[in-house]
Structure formats: structure tokens, C-alpha cells
Amino acid sequence: MITDIFTLLVRFIFLVGLQVTILNNIQLNGYINPYLYVLFILLLPVKFPKIPAMLIAFFVGVTIDIFTNTIGIHAGATVFMAYARPFVLKIFSPRDGYETDATPNIKDLGLQWWLAYSSVMVLIHHFALFYLEAFRLTEFFSTFLRVVLSTIATLILVLITQFLFGKSKRER
Amino acid sequence: MKNLFLFLYRNNYSIIFFLLEILCLALIIRNNNFQNASAFNSSNKIVGSVMEVVNYMNEYINLKATNKNLAQENARLRSLMPDAYYESNVLRNSVSDTIKHQQYSFIVAKVINNSMARRNNYLTLDKGSMQGVKPEMGVITSQGVVGIIKNVSAHYCTVMSMLHKDMRISAKFKNNNYFGSLAWEGTDPTIAVLKDIAKHVVFKTGDTVVTTSYSAVFPENILIGTVANADIKPGENFYNIRIKLSTNFSNLTYVYVVDNLLKSEQRKLEEATVNNDH
Numbered sequence: 386m387i388t389d390i391f392t393l394l395v396r397f398i399f400l401v402g403l404q405v406t407i408l409n410n411i412q413l414n415g416y417i418n419p420y421l422y423v424l425f426i427l428l429l430p431v432k433f434p435k436i437p438a439m440l441i442a443f444f445v446g447v448t449i450d451i452f453t454n455t456i457g458i459h460a461g462a463t464v465f466m467a468y469a470r471p472f473v474l475k476i477f478s479p480r481d482g483y484e485t486d487a488t489p490n491i492k493d494l495g496l497q498w499w500l501a502y503s504s505v506m507v508l509i510h511h512f513a514l515f516y517l518e519a520f521r522l523t524e525f526f527s528t529f530l531r532v533v534l535s536t537i538a539t540l541i542l543v544l545i546t547q548f549l550f551g552k553s554k555r556e557r
Numbered sequence: 558m559k560n561l562f563l564f565l566y567r568n569n570y571s572i573i574f575f576l577l578e579i580l581c582l583a584l585i586i587r588n589n590n591f592q593n594a595s596a597f598n599s600s601n602k603i604v605g606s607v608m609e610v611v612n613y614m615n616e617y618i619n620l621k622a623t624n625k626n627l628a629q630e631n632a633r634l635r636s637l638m639p640d641a642y643y644e645s646n647v648l649r650n651s652v653s654d655t656i657k658h659q660q661y662s663f664i665v666a667k668v669i670n671n672s673m674a675r676r677n678n679y680l681t682l683d684k685g686s687m688q689g690v691k692p693e694m695g696v697i698t699s700q701g702v703v704g705i706i707k708n709v710s711a712h713y714c715t716v717m718s719m720l721h722k723d724m725r726i727s728a729k730f731k732n733n734n735y736f737g738s739l740a741w742e743g744t745d746p747t748i749a750v751l752k753d754i755a756k757h758v759v760f761k762t763g764d765t766v767v768t769t770s771y772s773a774v775f776p777e778n779i780l781i782g783t784v785a786n787a788d789i790k791p792g793e794n795f796y797n798i799r800i801k802l803s804t805n806f807s808n809l810t811y812v813y814v815v816d817n818l819l820k821s822e823q824r825k826l827e828e829a830t831v832n833n834d835h
Contacts, residue, residue, distance in 0.1 A: 457584030
């Protein structure tokens with residue numbers, strides 16, 4: 386229990402720190418803004434209680450917002466993503482269900498499963514994020530392009546991070 | 558009543574979700590407003606000090622470009638020194654300065670956080686209310702217009718950049734003084750769009766666009782950019798003019814905060830005039 390909380394804390398500091406110090410300063414062009422911090426929500430254990438997950442998502446979002454002067458935007462998108470998490474997990478659940486202590490990661494559940502799960506979740510987050518940011522529908526298509534390109538960029542970063550740091554529960 | 562509580566209990570997950578989203582929307586809408594912007598932003602002291610560390614590292618990377626800009630600015634200032642002028646007009650020396658009041662003073666500030674890739678971009682500067690910075694002051698560089706101060710804390714302030722969806726700047730052609738309103742369309746950080754220029758106005762590609770003093774935020778004749786191209790839709794009376802911005806937002810380092818000493822007087826007079834109408 387204590388080690389679990391410690392792991393979450395370290396992961397939070399690492400991902401949010403990486404996001405606000407480096408990723409927010411990488412400016413490729415107006416359409417590609419990767420948001421790696423969503424990996425924090427993606428990696429919450431399958432059986433993590435739903436309501437605390439949503440409150441944690443709100444806290445993570447607000448922290449990112451404070452650094453980007455966009456109070457409410459990242460928080461809203463991350464809460465939306467955390468709300469959708471149990472439903473997405475249910476859709477992609479293996480035939481005989483998840484193990485009780487399963488964590489959604491590549492090593493335990495496989496690359497194919499991970500790609501399906503993370504692309505749906507990241508798309509949900511980025512969709513909410515960029516439309517909240519634009520806050521109007523007149524720029525519908527340019528915002529949509531932004532959603533798609535940023536989702537691809539985030540997915541690539543998420544995959545790289547998983548291959549570099551991902552640990553299986555069984556190996557430990 | 559029992560059923561109501563049962564309903565709330567069964568759907569507590571969705572209800573908490575909706576409450577959180579409503580809270581986020583309230584925060585977003587509140588933050589869109591200049592007057593009561595929220596306290597959670599990067600003018601906060603802790604966040605400011607984190608950004609100062611990040612910026613400290615970035616400064617080394619940008620040293621070359623910064624040096625070049627400072628050298629250019631030095632050259633420009635040197636050319637304004639009295640020594641650089643040939644005194645062709647003797648009368649000018651006899652004009653006493655007592656009839657001129659200083660209207661603008663400038664506060665030098667360092668950019669410690671900057672973005673240009675998002676739809677709504679902000680900067681953070683290392684000067685705050687202790688140095689006399691107040692909300693709604695203009696921010697410029699030697700290259701041109703940067704933005705308007707939004708939030709101020711004791712040691713830091715945040716700037717709503719030109720590259721923001723709610724930014725409108727009153728702009729005019731330097732050579733004929735026709736004015737319009739300038740906004741950013743959200744994709745290319747080097748291009749903004751000038752609207753409300755009537756069909757009969759004559760201009761050409763490369764014409765200079767500068768600020769007006771109508772908003773009392775920027776001094777008059779601060780460079781904004783040059784005309785890149787223009788089009789007019791059939792049946793409309795106003796041009797859509799694309800302006801190449803003179804400010805390079807990707808390497809901003811030192812900026813000037815504009816303090817208009819006569820602003821409150823201008824605003825008070827204008828408000829009183831409008832109120833008289835009602």
C-alpha cells in the first residue's frame with residue numbers, strides 16, 4: 386500500500402515535471418502539442434477506485450493548468466478521461482477478465498491491447514482539451530486536425546516511455 | 558424522497574463527474590475575463606521560481622540570438638543620440654521642454670516563460686507590482702508589439718500574448734492612418750489578420766502597420782508588421798489583410814512594459830462621455 390502510493394507520487398513528479406519543464410517548451414508548430422502527463426491516468430491500476438481516480442485526475446490537470454495559465458482546461462479534459470476510463474477498460478477487457486492486481490501496461494497485457502486502450506483514452510482527452518481551449522466551433526476543422534496530430538505525437542511519446550520505464554508486476 | 562436519495566446514491570460517480578466538469582467550466586469562463594482572472598496562474602511565486610530555473614537553462618541556448626538583438630537595439634539607440642544628428646534646425650533647440658509632459662515610461666522585464674504553439678499563448682515576466690507593473694499595461698520589444706499584461710503578483714506578471722484568441726489590437730497604416738482591428742487566427746505565429754479596412758482604402762504589399770493610441774495601452778506608431786497579402790470576399794465591404802508580424806515570438810528575451818501615465822485620465826473622460834449618453 387505504502388509502496389503503491391510512493392510509486393504514484395514518483396510517477397506524478399516525473400511526468401508533470403517532464404511536461405512543464407521540457408514538453409511545454411517544445412514548439413514544433415501550432416498543430417502538434419504532445420501531452421505525456423496523461424500516462425499518469427493511463428497507468429492507474431485496473432481496480433483503482435473510480436471516484437478517487439477522478440479526483441486525482443482533477444488535481445493533475447489543475448497542476449498542469451497552473452503552469453500554462455489555462456486554469457480549468459487541462460483539469461476538465463483529464464477529469465473527462467478519468468470518467469471514461471472504467472468504460473474503456475470494460476470494452477477492451479480480455480475474455481476471462483482482468484487479474485485482480487492488473488495494471489494497464491504493455492508488458493502485462495500486450496502491445497496490441499495497449500495501443501487500442503491508450504489511443505482511445507488519449508483521443509478522448511485531446512478531443513476535450515483542444516475544444517475547451519478553442520472554446521468555439523467556428524474553428525472546428527483546424528481544431529480537429531490539432532486533436533488528431535497531437536494524439537499521434539502523444540501516443541509515440543507514451544510508447545517510448547513505456548518501453549524505457551515500463552515494469553511488469555510479475556517480474557518484480 | 559427515498560427514491561431521490563437512492564438515485565443520488567446509485568449515480569454518485571456520474572454526479573461527481575458533472576460537478577467537477579461544472580467547476581472546470583466555471584474556472585475557464587472566469588479566467589477568460591480580464592477583471593477577475595483567477596489566482597491560479599504562473600504569476601504565483603512557487604511556479605514563477607520553477608520557471609525561472611527552466612529559463613536559466615534556456616538562456617544559454619539563446620545567448621547568440623539575444624546578443625544579436627541587443628546589438629541591433631544598441632545601434633538603433635545610438636542613432637537616436639543627439640551626437641548622431643546634424644543640427645539643421647536652430648529653432649528646435651529653442652523649444653522649451655516645460656510644455657511637453659512625459660506620457661509614457663517603460664519598465665524593462667525579462668521573459669521567463671513563453672509559448673507560441675498553443676491556441677492561446679501567454680508569457681511570464683520577472684517584474685511585478687513591486688516594480689509598478691499593473692494589469693492592462695502594454696508590452697513591446699524593440700521589434701514590435703508583444704501583448705497586454707493580464708495578472709500581476711509581487712514579483713511576476715503574466716502577459717496575454719498577441720497570439721491569443723481574445724487579443725484585439727487597434728492598428729493603422731503608417732502612411733495614411735486608416736485604422737482597423739488586428740487579431741490572430743491561431744495557426745501561424747508570424748501572421749495576424751487586420752480587419753475593418755474599407756474597400757476604398759489604397760495600400761500595397763509591404764506597407765507598414767503600426768499601433769494607434771485609441772486604447773491607451775500602447776504608444777502611437779509602435780511597429781506591428783507589414784502587409785503580406787490581402788483579399789476581399791465578393792459582396793463584402795472590408796478587406797481581410799494578412800500582416801507579417803515584426804515581433805519574433807520564438808526568441809523573446811527582454812521586453813518593455815509600457816506605463817501610460819495619462820491612461821486613467823483618458824479612460825475616465827471617455828467613460829464619463831459614454832455615460833452622459835444614457
